[in-house]
Amino acid sequence: MAQGTETPAGPPDSPSPGATGSAAYLRRRTLRRGSAGWLLLTGLGVAYVVSGDFSGWNIGLSKGGFGGLAVAMVLMGVMYACLVFALAELSAILPTAGGGYGFARRALGTWGGFLTGTAILIEYILAPAAISLFIGDYVESLGLFGLTSGWPVYLACFAIFIGIHLWGVGEALRFSLVVTAIAVAALLIFAVGAFTEFDAGRLNDIPADPSAFGSNSWLPYGLLGIWAAFPFGMWFFLGVEGVPLAAEEAKDPVRSMPKALAISLAVLVFLALITFVSATGAQGANAIKEAGNPLVVALQGTGEPTALSRFVNYAGLAGLVASFFSLIFAGSRQLFALSRAGYLPRFLSLTNRRKSPYLGLLIPGVIGFTLAAWSGNGGRMLNVAVFGATISYALMALSHIVLRRREPDLPRPYRTPGGARTSGVAFVLACSALVATFLVDRDAAFIALGVYAVALAYFAFYSRHRLVAAAPEEEFAALAAAEAELKRG
Numbered sequence: 001m002a003q004g005t006e007t008p009a010g011p012p013d014s015p016s017p018g019a020t021g022s023a024a025y026l027r028r029r030t031l032r033r034g035s036a037g038w039l040l041l042t043g044l045g046v047a048y049v050v051s052g053d054f055s056g057w058n059i060g061l062s063k064g065g066f067g068g069l070a071v072a073m074v075l076m077g078v079m080y081a082c083l084v085f086a087l088a089e090l091s092a093i094l095p096t097a098g099g100g101y102g103f104a105r106r107a108l109g110t111w112g113g114f115l116t117g118t119a120i121l122i123e124y125i126l127a128p129a130a131i132s133l134f135i136g137d138y139v140e141s142l143g144l145f146g147l148t149s150g151w152p153v154y155l156a157c158f159a160i161f162i163g164i165h166l167w168g169v170g171e172a173l174r175f176s177l178v179v180t181a182i183a184v185a186a187l188l189i190f191a192v193g194a195f196t197e198f199d200a201g202r203l204n205d206i207p208a209d210p211s212a213f214g215s216n217s218w219l220p221y222g223l224l225g226i227w228a229a230f231p232f233g234m235w236f237f238l239g240v241e242g243v244p245l246a247a248e249e250a251k252d253p254v255r256s257m258p259k260a261l262a263i264s265l266a267v268l269v270f271l272a273l274i275t276f277v278s279a280t281g282a283q284g285a286n287a288i289k290e291a292g293n294p295l296v297v298a299l300q301g302t303g304e305p306t307a308l309s310r311f312v313n314y315a316g317l318a319g320l321v322a323s324f325f326s327l328i329f330a331g332s333r334q335l336f337a338l339s340r341a342g343y344l345p346r347f348l349s350l351t352n353r354r355k356s357p358y359l360g361l362l363i364p365g366v367i368g369f370t371l372a373a374w375s376g377n378g379g380r381m382l383n384v385a386v387f388g389a390t391i392s393y394a395l396m397a398l399s400h401i402v403l404r405r406r407e408p409d410l411p412r413p414y415r416t417p418g419g420a421r422t423s424g425v426a427f428v429l430a431c432s433a434l435v436a437t438f439l440v441d442r443d444a445a446f447i448a449l450g451v452y453a454v455a456l457a458y459f460a461f462y463s464r465h466r467l468v469a470a471a472p473e474e475e476f477a478a479l480a481a482a483e484a485e486l487k488r489g
Contacts, residue, residue: 041260
C-alpha cells in the first residue's frame with residue numbers, strides 16, 4: 001500500500017478493509033468503458049477550445065499588437081504541442097479518468113497529485129461559468145426568444161447540458177461532435193469571407209507607444225507586449241489537454257488517445273492561423289482589439305449586418321455551446337477521479353445506472369451557475385481559469401520529466417518525440433505564461449491563489465489521511481513505490 005493511503009471504511013459508500021470491500025467501493029464508481037473512439041476524442045479536443053476562436057483572443061492585440069500576439073500565439077502553440085506529446089505518452093501509460101492528477105501522483109507523490117488535480121479543477125469549473133455569461137450575451141444580441149442575458153439563460157445552459165451528460169457519455173460526446181463540426185465549418189466559411197477583404201497594411205495599424213522598449217509598428221507595445229499577450233495566445237489552444245480525462249471511457253485508449261491528441265492539436269493550429277490572420281487583416285487590428293465579437297466586426301465593421309456576419313454570429317453561439325458542454329465533461333471527470341481516490345469527499349464519485357458521475361456533474365454545475373449569476377464578470381473568471389491551467393501545465397510537464405528520468409524502463413506504448421527535452425520546453429513556457437497572468441489580471445491570479453490555499457488546507461489537515469489505496473491512480477503509484485523498494489533491497 002502506498003504511504004499515506006488507506007482503504008476507507010465506515011460510511012456506506014466506502015468499502016470495508018479487504019479486496020471484497022474495495023471491489024464493492026469501485027463498482028459504485030465505474031464509468032462506461034469503450035464509449036469513445038478516436039473520432040469522438042478528437043472532437044472533444046477541438047470542442048474544448050473552439051469558442052476561443054470566436055472571441056477573447058483579440059484582446060491580446062491590445063496588449064501586444066499584431067506582432068506581439070503573433071509571437072505569443074506561436075510560443076503558446078509550441079508549449080501546447082510539447083505538452084500534448086508528453087500527455088500522449090503519459091495517457092498511454094496510465095489510461096484512467098485521473099488525467100493530470102494521475103500522472104503527477106506517480107511522479108510527484110500525493111502532494112503533487114493534489115496540486116495538479118486542483119489546478120485542473122479551477123480551470124474546468126471556472127471556464128464553463130464564464131462561457132455561460134458569453135452565451136447569455138450572444139442570446140441577447142441575436143434576439144433569440146426575446147431573452148436577455150441573465151440568470152434564467154445561465155440556468156438553462158447548466159440544466160440542459162448537464163442533463164445530456166447524465167444521459168450517458170456516448171450520447172454526450174456525439175452531441176458535442178455535431179455542435180463542434182458546425183462551429184468549425186463556420187470558422188472556415190468566415191475565413192473565406194474575411195480574406196476577400198484582406199489588406200496586409202491593416203495588420204499593424206495600432207499606433208506604436210514610443211515609451212515602450214522595442215516598440216515599432218509590429219510591436220506597438222514593445223517587447224513586454226509579447227509576454228503580456230501570452231494568456232491570449234493560449235485562448236487558441238486552452239483546454240485541449242483535457243482529452244486524457246476521457247481515457248477510462250475510450251476504446252483502446254493506448255492507441256486512440258495519442259492519435260486524438262495529435263489530430264485535435266493539428267486542427268486547432270490550422271483554425272488559429274486562419275482565424276487570427278483573416279480577422280485582423282479584414283478590418284484591422286485596431287478595429288477588433290477590444291470587440292466582444294471580433295469575427296462579426298471583422299466582416300461588417302461599423303456597417304449593417306450581412307448574411308455572412310449573421311451566420312457567423314449564430315455559429316459563434318454554437319462554438320460557445322461546444323466548449324461549455326465539453327468543459328463540463330472534463331471538470332466532472334477530474335472531480336470524479338480525485339473523489340474516488342479520497343482527495344475530495346468520496347460521495348462525489350458515485351455513478352448512476354448509466355455510469356455517469358451524477359454528483360460530479362451536478363455540484364460543479366451549481367457552483368458554476370452561482371458564480372455566473374453572482375459575478376457577471378466572465379473575463380475575470382476566465383483569467384482565474386487560465387491561472388489554474390498554467391499551474392497544471394507546469395506540473396504535468398514536470399511529471400513527464402521526472403518519470404522519464406526516474407523510471408526509464410517503464411513500459412511506454414507511445415514515446416514522446418524528443419523525450420524529456422520536449423516536456424522541458426513545455427515546462428519553461430508554462431512557467432512564463434503563469435507569470436504573464438499577473439501582467440494581465442493580478443486580481444484574478446490572487447483569487448486563484450486564495451482558492452488554492454483553501455483546497456490545500458483541506459488536503460493537509462483532512463483528506464491526505466483518508467486516501468483510497470484501491471483507486472487506479474493510487475494503485476499505479478503504490479506499484480512504483482513497491483518496485484523502488486525492491487530495487488533498494
